[in-house]
Amino acid sequence: MSQRLKLYVSEVMAGIDADPITKGRIAEDLLTSLTERAERSSVERVLAESGAPWEMAKDYMNGLYGAEAGPGYADNEAPYYGYDPVSGDYYEYKSPLTVFDLPLVHIKFRRRGWFFGGAPAVAKGIIAIGDVALGVFAVGGVAAGGISIGGLSAGLL
Incomplete structure (x- = not known):
């Protein structure tokens, strides 16, 4: 497993605001998906096709809370x-x-x-x-x- 893929996943996870269990599942699924794609292609190509980590994090956040959620979404009213x-x-x-x-x-x-x-x-x-x-x-x-x-x-x- 490539260190570059692990670094990419950790950068994506830094942009996701969710509970630790959800973040763990997302990280595991994302790493598995990227690793499978890298077996058929190069790591550089997979990372280039995936886009910037903040873009992928935004896509995950939109999937979790909806595109209209924006900042202050979901249960963030409580600490x-x-x-x-x-x-x-x-x-x-x-x-x-x-x-x-x-x-x-x-x-x-x-x-x-x-x-x-x-x-x-x-x-x-x-x-x-x-x-x-x-x-x-x-x-x-x-x-x-x-x-x-x-x-x-x-x-x-």
């Missing part, structure tokens, strides 16, 4: 405490109210930071709080926005 096998335990909350396709409030933290092998938890919203926060009001370890507070921050204030 989610979960485990992501790639980057460890995390907490996430997205408000159902959106402004310009961004949630009004997005909070996302990981127990293990990216310095310890995990992926950074990026919060994007009008009010963003997280390991990495991007928003009009941003608070986090790395923060960028109109008003930002953080260890490393960039903004108007």
